[in-house]
Amino acid sequence: MNVKALDLFVVVAASASLRQAAQKLGMTPTALSRQIDALEHYFNAELIDRNASGMRLSEAGAILARRAPGLVNDLRATRALLDDLRGLQRGTVTVQAGGAMLAEFLVPVVTALHQRYPGIRFHIRESRVSDLFTALTDFAADLGVSIFTPETARGFVQWGCAVDHAVIVGADHPLVGGGPVSMAALTRHALALPDETYGVRRRLDRAAAEARTTLDPVFVTGSLVAQKELAIRGIAALVLPPICCRREIANGQLVAVPLSRGAAIETSIDLCVVPGRGMPFAARALHKALRQFLEEQGRIGL
Numbered sequence: 001m002n003v004k005a006l007d008l009f010v011v012v013a014a015s016a017s018l019r020q021a022a023q024k025l026g027m028t029p030t031a032l033s034r035q036i037d038a039l040e041h042y043f044n045a046e047l048i049d050r051n052a053s054g055m056r057l058s059e060a061g062a063i064l065a066r067r068a069p070g071l072v073n074d075l076r077a078t079r080a081l082l083d084d085l086r087g088l089q090r091g092t093v094t095v096q097a098g099g100a101m102l103a104e105f106l107v108p109v110v111t112a113l114h115q116r117y118p119g120i121r122f123h124i125r126e127s128r129v130s131d132l133f134t135a136l137t138d139f140a141a142d143l144g145v146s147i148f149t150p151e152t153a154r155g156f157v158q159w160g161c162a163v164d165h166a167v168i169v170g171a172d173h174p175l176v177g178g179g180p181v182s183m184a185a186l187t188r189h190a191l192a193l194p195d196e197t198y199g200v201r202r203r204l205d206r207a208a209a210e211a212r213t214t215l216d217p218v219f220v221t222g223s224l225v226a227q228k229e230l231a232i233r234g235i236a237a238l239v240l241p242p243i244c245c246r247r248e249i250a251n252g253q254l255v256a257v258p259l260s261r262g263a264a265i266e267t268s269i270d271l272c273v274v275p276g277r278g279m280p281f282a283a284r285a286l287h288k289a290l291r292q293f294l295e296e297q298g299r300i301g302l
Helices: 002-014 018-025 029-044 057-085 099-116 129-135 152-154 199-210 224-232 242-250 281-297
Strands: 048-051 054-057 091-097 122-125 143-147 157-164 166-170 238-240 254-258 264-272
Touching: 002 018, 002 029, 002 091, 029 057, 054 057, 091 099, 091 129, 091 281, 099 143, 099 242, 099 281, 122 129, 122 281, 129 143, 129 152, 129 264, 143 152, 143 281, 152 157, 152 264, 157 281, 166 224, 166 242, 199 238, 199 281, 224 238, 224 242, 224 254, 238 254, 242 254, 264 281
Parallel strands: 091 122, 091 143
Antiparallel strands: 048 054, 143 264, 157 264, 166 238, 166 254
16 A cells, blocks of 8 residues: 555545646646556455546545544655664654744744754644644644643653743833833733634733733734734733744844833743654654753743
8 A cells, every 4th residue: 555645535525626736746636546546456355436526435435534644644754764764854743833933933843853863854834732642642643742731731742841931022111121020010001912712812811811901912923023023013012931032033123121010020941842752753853852942941931
């Protein structure tokens, strides 16, 4: 059986027709049909019911569609482990992380790792925390980078580093130079914050309630790019780990102002894996590089 054929079948299963799937894959319908025929021969079962209006999965096809992603990932992980036995410093690692972690933290690490191990291939996916642990469980990711990891998922955490949040503002913002920012002071300024499904927003809302005030952000967005642009333009204040704005802080576009003790938000950046699941060379190498990077930072804060 060809692993590529299973990959192709996953796309077919999510499409309305073979022609549509072939367009997504950049193949001819005839070439794709041959791949599906080979799978049907291997499994000795009809996987697709073809008709004039399109196609639909057979009962056997529906079963394979549910299991194919896990089969593909398991086969690739097995090949990676066999490569390890031969001492080959290569392989593919899939890492899933929140958007705030990608540009300023994850990308520099994988860049350096690529220079050291050019045989490694990196699949980098952006996702919400809730989707990250599903991806790990379903073999869709080897490694996750999480912040505000829920208590129900703490079993996935292999290592973590404490991280502080700060008020992030433009260089000319009134909060610059005034010392630590209380929750009451924060609410007097235009804010750009994510919605209530994000851990940082829920933590901020609790801190505001304890201070007997409420947050009313002018801008609600989970986009780190949009948040930083609003802060650079002097329109809004943000609440983020300073590491997420490292370049902008270094070049003077943004300033990190500490939160006061009563408003402080402390959490951790967590490296997450499935407990007990072996990691092939590529995943181990990335995990080690990420951990070294965080350890060099010390406690990530101001």
